[in-house]
Every structure is written in C-alpha cells, then in structure tokens.
Amino acid sequence: MDSYAFCVEPFTEDVNGLLALTVLGNQLLRVADYSASKHQFGFLNVKEKHHVWVLSRLIMEMNRRPKTYEKYHIGTWVNRVYRQFTDRLFQVNDSEGKPMGYAHSVWSLIDFETRMPVNLESDETKAIHDAVSDENVPIAPSGRIRLSDDAKETNRIIAYSDLDINGHVNSICYMRMAIDQVFTDYPALVHPKSHFVQRIEVQYMRESYFDDKTLRIKTEQRDKDTFLVEIIRNLPDGTGVESVVKAAVTLLPFEG
Template sequence: MNETLQLRTRYRVTSADTDMHARLKLSALVNYLIQSAIDSAELLGFGFSELKKEHLFWVLNRLTVEIYRPIKWNETIEVETWPKDIERIFYIRDFIVRDAQKQVIAKASSAWLAIDLVSKRPGNFNKEKMELFTRLKDVHSLEYSPEKLGSTINKGYEREVVPSYFDIDLNKHVTSTRYVDWMMDCFFSSFHTVNYPSFLSINYMKETMQGEQLGVMHDAQDPTHHFEGFNMEQDKVAFRGKIIF
C-alpha cells in the first residue's frame, strides 16, 4: 500500500520553463511540485473533484524547498510525492526531485488546508481518507515541517503589481506560482546571471483577486532575502517569502 501512496512523475524541462540562462525557473519548479501533488491526491481519492463532493477545496498554505543544483533546459527530472502526516489543521505532503541519474537535486515539504466552500474556513474530510495522510509519517523528505514565516520587513513597498487575467487560476484567485515570480522579479538581470536559488519558503496568507493591487516588499540580508506582499484593497498581508541564493 505504501508504494501506491508514493507517486513518481517525470517532467522534461522545456524552454518555456527556463530563464534566459536555460535554468529552470523557481516558479516552474514549484509548478511541478503542485501538479504532482494534484495528481497524487486525485489518484488517492481526495483530489479536487472528490473534495468538492464534501464541499471542500485544497489550498496550499506553506511550502519549503531545498535546491541542490541548477536544473537545466531539456533535463528529464522525476518528482516523487506522498501524503505524510496531519499537523493540527495542516495536511503535510513531501517531495523528492531526482535527475536522470537518480541523484537527488531538490527536496520539499508542504502544508495544505482543506477549506470549506461556504465558510472559507479549514475543515476535514472523512476519516477513511484522513488515515491515508498518516501512514507515511516516518518517511521524510525534509526533516522539518514547512516553515512558518514571521514579519521581518519594515521598509516601504519596493514594487507594485496588479494581477491580470493570466495570473488567475481556476479558483479565480492569483495562482501560487505567480507570487514566486513576483519575488524573483525584485532582482536585476545581472543578479540572476550569477545567482541561482538554493532555498525557498513561501506562506500564502490571503488570496489575491484579479485587479487587486499588491505591494511587494523586499529586504536583503545576503544571502537571505525576505519578502512580503501586502494586498492594498483588502488591507491584509497576502504572502510572505524567503529565498536564499
């Protein structure tokens, strides 16, 4: 049974997923992880379609990723993922990314919420499905939980973004990967030329809708960079992030 809980999916890195130096974009790596999580959940019977029957939907709340080398254009990589445990209201899912030689090139852990469609508050699905989330609680990718980020930024807005049509996903809010792009866009091209991220943590605090203005703040404490996105329409923090190069 444990083997069926661990899904392995192969991806070929296309040019659309890379930067101008033919390296996998951080947001594209996050997208591979999310797509693998979606496929795994569907196969195990608690995907988006099944949760909708229980008036619930999945929301990614926290993600922490360690990256051990740049991933390049045309590489074939394998993402392994499994549901690991339940921590209070969070459903923990881990990931391991391997290259064609089976070398581990990234590891990640994520925390998800099952949100009630009506109340928009965390809920639970039936006990039989919940049991699947604890069978592999001793199988770890990272040896720690996805990071909870506190507020560490006191400076003004560095840049402002207004989400447009193609920033929005099927839940009609800003898709998870766009926040990663907005953080990475805080750097000049010359910085990216000589730097590649080795670590990402991001917390999704509040959904952002199309047309809502977001102020993205950035505080550099090399090699660690902290970010906070403030939704000016809602007067709330939308996300917090940390990237290490």
C-alpha cells in the same frame, strides 16, 4: 512514494538554462494532485463534498536544477496529518536517482461555501491518513518572516495572467513576484545571470483578486544571501491593508 517522470521542455528554462523554478513549482502542485487523486483525495474527489485544497506553505530547496531535455523524477508523499493541516513532501531526482532538491508543502482542506477548514483527523479523511509515509526531507523547516519599517516598497498591478481558475492571484505567481522583486530591488547584490534561487519559502495567508487592482510588495535583505518579501493587499473598503503572502528567497552565486 508516488513518482512522476518529467523532461525539461524547450522554452521552460530560466536565464541560466535551467528548468525555471516557477515551472518546477507548478509541477509540484500538479504531482500533488496526481498523487492525491490516486489515493482518492485529489481536487476532483474532494470537490464532490464541496471541499477544495488550499496551499498554505511551500518551501523549495534545489541545489541543482535540470537542463533542457534532461529527464528527472518528482517523488511525492504525505508525511503528516494534524488538525486542519497536512504536510506533503517532494523529492526531485535526476535520471540516475540522485537527489537534486526537495520541497515541503502544507495544505488545508476548505469548505468552499462556509470557507471553514475541515478537521483532517476525522473518519471522513481516512484516505489521507492511509497515504502517510514517515520519510522526511533534509531541508530546514519554515521560519519566521518579519520585515522592518525600513523595507523597500513597490506597487505591483495585478494582471490578467496572474489569475487562476478561481479568480485569485495564483500561488506560483506570488513566488514569481517575490523572486522578481528581489532581483529588481537589489541590482548591486544579485543579477539573473550570476545568481540562482537555491531556496524559496512561501507562506500563503490570504487571497487577492483582480479587482484589488494593485498589491504592495516589500523586500528587505535578511542576511548575506537571504531576502524577505511581503506582499500586501489594500482592503477594498479602504479601511486598511492585510498581508497576503510572505516569502524568504535565498540566492547563491551561479557557477554554471
């Protein structure tokens, strides 16, 4: 396991005074690259072969999040390599080494000219296999996310600040959109000050772009604590729509 030290900086907290989940999500992606780079398959390493890592799935489950100026560690390791996918796991520990939560991510490696996935079971990707550790994380795997025709639906303009270095809406921004929309759509059930995101699962299926102009965000309550979200893109030629991201957000009462 590669482990990286962090401290909750002022102005990175959510409304409950805890490290914002989107900031933590960003740090997971960052340590994923630190760790991959250490083992010679980071963004800069694969870029030489015209490849790029693409996030396919991210599950975060945090029973506690650190407070302002609290120190914590993010440990990360590759757990599995199969066909065109690799699983990277994360453990977030407090300063005494006690787990606060876990995350599970799935990545594929894409050729940025052909957009085709690279077979990760080849000799070329030996460095990834060498980094595999069997250790698992005690969180539920990703589930099926399917919204009904009764889901609520909102148009969301794609903003300048949603975009990443590749001109796509960035991965963590979709997570932010999903959480925000649930709080907006279910004010009688959840409120930012009385609830916190205990688990979020995001399935990344396609990309969207500034010139798409708007996304459609659907939400639906699945059970008492869990809400489903689907983010949909209008195809530029007006011929239809496609699902870009699906998410499941679990909100629990915040005890302070």
